[in-house]
Amino acid sequence: MGHVTFVTHQSLRDKADFSKDFGSPEIVAATMIEIEGLTKRFGPVTAVAGLSLRVGKGEVLGFLGPNGAGKSTTMKMVTGYLTPDAGRVSICGHDIETDTTAAQACIGYLPEGAPAYGDMTARQFLLFIAEVRGFKGAAAKARVAEVVEKTDLGPVLEQPIETLSKGFKRRVGLAQAILHDPAVLIMDEPTDGLDPNQKHAVRELIKAMAAEKAIIISTHLLEEVDAICTRAVIIDRGSIVADGTPGELLARSRYHNAVTLTLAVADADAVTAKLKTLASVAQIERKVTGADVRLTLFPKSGALLVEAVSQLASRENWALKELYAEPGRLDEVFRAITTSDAARAKAARG
Numbered sequence: 096m097g098h099v100t101f102v103t104h105q106s107l108r109d110k111a112d113f114s115k116d117f118g119s120p121e122i123v124a125a126t127m128i129e130i131e132g133l134t135k136r137f138g139p140v141t142a143v144a145g146l147s148l149r150v151g152k153g154e155v156l157g158f159l160g161p162n163g164a165g166k167s168t169t170m171k172m173v174t175g176y177l178t179p180d181a182g183r184v185s186i187c188g189h190d191i192e193t194d195t196t197a198a199q200a201c202i203g204y205l206p207e208g209a210p211a212y213g214d215m216t217a218r219q220f221l222l223f224i225a226e227v228r229g230f231k232g233a234a235a236k237a238r239v240a241e242v243v244e245k246t247d248l249g250p251v252l253e254q255p256i257e258t259l260s261k262g263f264k265r266r267v268g269l270a271q272a273i274l275h276d277p278a279v280l281i282m283d284e285p286t287d288g289l290d291p292n293q294k295h296a297v298r299e300l301i302k303a304m305a306a307e308k309a310i311i312i313s314t315h316l317l318e319e320v321d322a323i324c325t326r327a328v329i330i331d332r333g334s335i336v337a338d339g340t341p342g343e344l345l346a347r348s349r350y351h352n353a354v355t356l357t358l359a360v361a362d363a364d365a366v367t368a369k370l371k372t373l374a375s376v377a378q379i380e381r382k383v384t385g386a387d388v389r390l391t392l393f394p395k396s397g398a399l400l401v402e403a404v405s406q407l408a409s410r411e412n413w414a415l416k417e418l419y420a421e422p423g424r425l426d427e428v429f430r431a432i433t434t435s436d437a438a439r440a441k442a443a444r445g
C-alpha cells in the first residue's frame with residue numbers, strides 16, 4: 096500500500112466536545128446577556144428584526160452574517176449606544192435602557208474601527224478610560240500597565256493614536272475594552288486589520304479570559320469560529336438563521352463525514368468501481384488535478400464511511416496519496432443558509 100495521510104480533524108472534534116461541556120445546565124444557568132425581541136429600523140430598512148438570544152458565562156459566541164445582516168447594529172443596541180425600536184437587553188441582570196450605568200459597568204465594548212480621541216497618545220487614552228471607569232492614581236496606572244502587557248502595546252504607548260498602524264489601533268481598542276475586567280465582552284471584529292501573529296495573540300487572549308466571562312464577537316472569519324468560539328449564531332437580514340456549537344453547524348454541511356481519497360488518475364476507474372460497492376456511499380465526486388484525481392465520497396444519511404473505506408483500501412492494496420474524513424465546511428453551511436448579495440439585490444428589485 097502507498098503512503099497514506101490520515102487527517103482526523105481532532106481539534107474540531109475536541110472543540111465539539113468542549114462546546115457540549117459548556118452547554119451543561121449548571122453553566123448555561125449563569126446567563127449574563129439576555130436579548131429579547133430586539134428590533135431596529137432605519138427608514139425602510141429593518142436592520143434587526145425581533146432578535147432574541149441568551150449568552151452564559153464561559154461562552155464565546157461567534158456572531159456571523161453577511162455584510163449588512165445587522166451584526167453591528169445589534170452590538171450597538173446590546174451595549175447601549177443605540178436605542179432599539181422594540182425589545183430589551185439585560186446585562187448581568189441590569190436593563191440597558193433603564194439601568195444603563197450599572198449595565199455598562201459590566202460591559203467591555205470594542206466597536207468597529209479605531210478608538211476616538213486620535214490626538215491622545217495610547218497611554219493618555221488608556222489612563223483617561225481608566226478614570227472614566229472609576230480607577231484613580233496608582234490603581235489606574237496599574238490597570239493600564241496590565242492591559243498594555245496583555246495587548247502588547249508597550250512599543251507604541253507614547254505615540255498619538257491617529258499615527259498608529261491599523262493593527263495597533265485595534266489593540267488600543269481591545270485594551271480599553273478589557274481594562275476594567277468586565278464580566279461581558281462585546282467585540283466587533285476583534286482581529287480585523289491584525290497580521291497572522293497578532294490575530295493568534297488576540298485569540299489566545301480571548302480564550303484565556305473566556306471561562307469567567309460571556310463574550311460575543313462578530314466576525315467574517317469562519318476560521319475564528321473554529322479557533323475560539325464555543326457557539327456560533329448566524330444572522331441574515333436581522334434574524335437568527337442558525338444557532339449551535341461549531342460541531343453542530345458542521346454537521347449541517349454536505350461534507351460532514353465525507354471521505355476524500357487522492358490517487359493516480361490511472362487507478363481511478365478501478366478504485367471508483369470498488370468504492371461503489373460500499374453500501375453506505377451515496378455519491379462520488381471526482382476532481383482531476385494533473386496526474387492525480389481526488390475522489391470525494393458522500394455518505395448516505397447518518398452513515399460513517401471512513402472505516403469502511405480505509406479497510407477496503409488496505410484490502411485492495413491501493414496506492415493512495417491521501418485518505419481523510421471531513422468534519423464539514425462552515426463556509427458551505429454559511430453560504431447555504433444566508434442570502435447572497437445577488438439574491439438580496441434581486442429581492443430588492445422585486
Ligand SMILES: Nc1ncnc2c1ncn2[C@@H]1O[C@H](COP(=O)(O)OP(=O)(O)OP(=O)(O)O)[C@@H](O)[C@H]1O
Nearest residue numbers: 137140141142160161162163164165166167168169
Ligand atoms: N445609521 C444607519 N442609517 C441607516 N441605515 C443603517 C444605519 N446603520 C446601519 N444601517 C443599515 O442597517 C443594515 C444592517 O447594518 P449593520 O452595519 O448592522 O450590518 P453588519 O452585519 O454589521 O454588516 P457588516 O458585516 O458589513 O459590518 C444595513 O442595511 C445598513 O445599511
